[in-house]
Amino acid sequence: MTTVAAGPAAPRLRADASRNRARILTAAREAFVEHGADVPFDEIARRAGVGNATMYRNFADRRELVHQVTISVLSRVLGHATAAMAEEADGFQALCRFAHAAADERIGALCPMISDHVDLADPELDRARAELVEGVTELVRRGQLGGRIRTDIGAGDFVFALSQLTRPLPGTACLDHDQYAHRHLQLFLDGLQAPARSPLPGRAATLEDLRRS
Known part of the structure; x- marks a missing residue:
């Protein structure tokens, strides 16, 4: 049986991670403008359309x-x-x-x-x-x-x-x-x-x- 190489999947994952990071930065910018720098992470994640785990994976604090x-x-x-x-x-x-x-x-x-x-x-x-x-x-x-x-x-x-x-x-x-x-x-x-x-x-x-x- 021929084995299908899994290599091409990695770039797609990296592209997804890059898009998620960009969405978080955009959402955070708008939230900071509206509510200040103390706006909850949950609200930023909601605006970005990502989960809290993705938020903390990209930004530790x-x-x-x-x-x-x-x-x-x-x-x-x-x-x-x-x-x-x-x-x-x-x-x-x-x-x-x-x-x-x-x-x-x-x-x-x-x-x-x-x-x-x-x-x-x-x-x-x-x-x-x-x-x-x-x-x-x-x-x-x-x-x-x-x-x-x-x-x-x-x-x-x-x-x-x-x-x-x-x-x-x-x-x-x-x-x-x-x-x-x-x-x-x-x-x-x-x-x-x-x-x-x-x-x-x-x-x-x-x-x-x-x-x-």
């Missing part, structure tokens, strides 16, 4: 899950910055595209969670943040060199406004906030265009300024 959600969001946001620079010839349009994509990743709503629940000195997180800082700084620089973005702002000004405009107000439903976030974000982006309509007080903020504050 809450700290690891929050860490991996943070890395995932930073990586996705960096991907949006890279794509915008590669595919948009106009510097202002590239910045607009990136800003709205970052808003869709809930980056503003996740900022407080990142500050309170992750180790900011972690090497993996530090690398991810450094890469994103470089990408955002380059987006702003290209827009300014092309004459589309006013020169009296810095990448820190842009990131500060992006995080504030995409952060839901206390007591409001986070996911219902999206329509207003994108609307007000575009108002801000229009104000970045050159020539400037009025002078800004103070000096341009860098991302290093935000990190120190």
Whole structure:
């Protein structure tokens, strides 16, 4: 009797495990935005459509899950910055595209969670943040060199406004906030265009300024 090799099954299992992990990260991100980082694992598993055993097989504890959600969001946001620079010839349009994509990743709503629940000195997180800082700084620089973005702002000004405009107000439903976030974000982006309509007080903020504050 001919024996059928079982080898091909392993890649399918790995693909299933990868999909489960991705679903958990997506579900956790949305749950964290709506309810904070202390949302029960049972609720995240339910949203992801997986069992509790699968949850704990992928993420041993809450700290690891929050860490991996943070890395995932930073990586996705960096991907949006890279794509915008590669595919948009106009510097202002590239910045607009990136800003709205970052808003869709809930980056503003996740900022407080990142500050309170992750180790900011972690090497993996530090690398991810450094890469994103470089990408955002380059987006702003290209827009300014092309004459589309006013020169009296810095990448820190842009990131500060992006995080504030995409952060839901206390007591409001986070996911219902999206329509207003994108609307007000575009108002801000229009104000970045050159020539400037009025002078800004103070000096341009860098991302290093935000990190120190």
